[in-house]
Amino acid sequence: MRSAPADHEAAHAERRSGPVELLGLDRPRLAAFFDALGEKRFRARQMMQWLHQRHVYDFDQMTDLSKGLRQRLREHARVGLPEVAADQQASDGTRKWVVRLADGNCVEAVYIPEPKRGTLCVSSQAGRPMGCTFCATGDGGFSRNLSAAEIVGQVHIARQRLPEGAITNIVFMGMGEPLLNFDPVISAARVFTDDYGFVLSKRRVTISTSGVVHAIERMQRVIDVSLAVSLHAPNNELRDQLVPLNRKNPLERLLPACHAYIADKPHRRITWEYVMLDGVNDQEEHARELIERLRGIPSKVNLIPFNPYPGARYGRSPARQVRRFADRLLENGLTATIRDTRGDDIDGACGQLVGEIRDARPSKVAGPA
Numbered sequence: 042m043r044s045a046p047a048d049h050e051a052a053h054a055e056r057r058s059g060p061v062e063l064l065g066l067d068r069p070r071l072a073a074f075f076d077a078l079g080e081k082r083f084r085a086r087q088m089m090q091w092l093h094q095r096h097v098y099d100f101d102q103m104t105d106l107s108k109g110l111r112q113r114l115r116e117h118a119r120v121g122l123p124e125v126a127a128d129q130q131a132s133d134g135t136r137k138w139v140v141r142l143a144d145g146n147c148v149e150a151v152y153i154p155e156p157k158r159g160t161l162c163v164s165s166q167a168g169r170p171m172g173c174t175f176c177a178t179g180d181g182g183f184s185r186n187l188s189a190a191e192i193v194g195q196v197h198i199a200r201q202r203l204p205e206g207a208i209t210n211i212v213f214m215g216m217g218e219p220l221l222n223f224d225p226v227i228s229a230a231r232v233f234t235d236d237y238g239f240v241l242s243k244r245r246v247t248i249s250t251s252g253v254v255h256a257i258e259r260m261q262r263v264i265d266v267s268l269a270v271s272l273h274a275p276n277n278e279l280r281d282q283l284v285p286l287n288r289k290n291p292l293e294r295l296l297p298a299c300h301a302y303i304a305d306k307p308h309r310r311i312t313w314e315y316v317m318l319d320g321v322n323d324q325e326e327h328a329r330e331l332i333e334r335l336r337g338i339p340s341k342v343n344l345i346p347f348n349p350y351p352g353a354r355y356g357r358s359p360a361r362q363v364r365r366f367a368d369r370l371l372e373n374g375l376t377a378t379i380r381d382t383r384g385d386d387i388d389g390a391c392g393q394l395v396g397e398i399r400d401a402r403p404s405k406v407a408g409p410a
Contacts, residue, residue, distance in 0.1 A: 060119040064092060064197070065189025067231035078113055089237035092120065096197065123194045128202070140195055142167065146184050148216050150195040152203065159203070160210040163195045165226050166217025174283055175273075175316055175347060175355050187217070189225040193232055196239065211241060214249040214269065220256035230266050243267070249314070254290045257298045268302055269312040270295070274322050275330035283322070292334065300338045310339035310376075316347050317358035317366065328369040341376040348382060
């Protein structure tokens with residue numbers, strides 16, 4: 042966590058550059074903003090309650106703030122939600138919002154209802170720069186990082202359109218690699234878990250990553266939320282092909298960093314996402330390798346049926362093969378689940394999110410042959 046002087050300096054810099062967007066500020070940054078205005082830092086708690094618990098965005102309606110403060114807020118701050126470009130509901134109840142950002146980029150947020158919980162997947166980048174070879178999101182291009190306000194705004198949009206209490210879990214598993222947008226993602230996660238924000242348990246907020254090792258190590262120092270890792274292969278040779286990030290963050294670095302992240306968190310475990318690709322990573326030898334790789338690490342392996350998209354180079358593993366793979370993990374003491382395919386009829390399933398991205402990448406992107 043940044044020191045108070047650093048937060049105070051940042052608040053002054055933000056004021057000089059124009060109105061400060063308050064929606065994505067965590068409590069320390071919000072307190073620093075009020076400090077820079079010459080106000081007491083407890084105003085941060087009041088503002089968070091107005092925004093995230095009462096859903097009031099108009100300063101004039103914040104009745105426990107003085108008229109003078111409300112006037113200064115109109116001069117130095119703003120609160121804005123992204124525009125909803127599309128609202129789609131799947132036959133299984135999954136709901137997807139296409140959210141248009143101020144610069145014209147569109148990202149997607151997906152709500153997945155289940156009997157005992159409701160999970161909202163939020164995007165952290167416009168597009169995805171990782172180049173994973175089985176993911177439509179990566180094929181769609183990459184434009185930029187989202188601000189913390191643009192991330193938090195997706196949750197506000199969903200909460201406005203869902204019954205009270207419908208969202209019990211938030212996962213940074215929409216578009217983008219969250220740990221390549223570190224500071225805004227951490228700020229948003231703190232808003233979600235703050236007692237004056239969304240009041241979610243730390244276990245119910247999950248940051249998903251393809252395996253950015255230095256950022257996982259940094260996460261351990263600044264926040265305590267759940268961690269999910271897109272693994273998809275039990276060895277470096279195969280993972281280099283599926284997840285190009287592995288070339289710089291091989292399993293020998295990634296697995297110890299993940300283990301260290303939960304070492305001081307009793308009863309916590311890493312969730313390993315594993316997309317099942319027919320004939321590629323779903324064989325008996327892959328299951329054996331995976332069991333050995335994860336030995337000693339508190340783990341949950343989430344087996345995900347591949348969701349095809351136009352131009353995909355892979356096929357979905359047969360259901361019986363996925364079941365056989367899961368059984369082998371279970372027999373060897375690992376927790377393994379098979380994720381239901383949800384929202385695929387609205388392209389809302391894992392790996393299908395594309396949005397509308399103003400691609401800022403070079404015309405040719407390095408990737409596996």
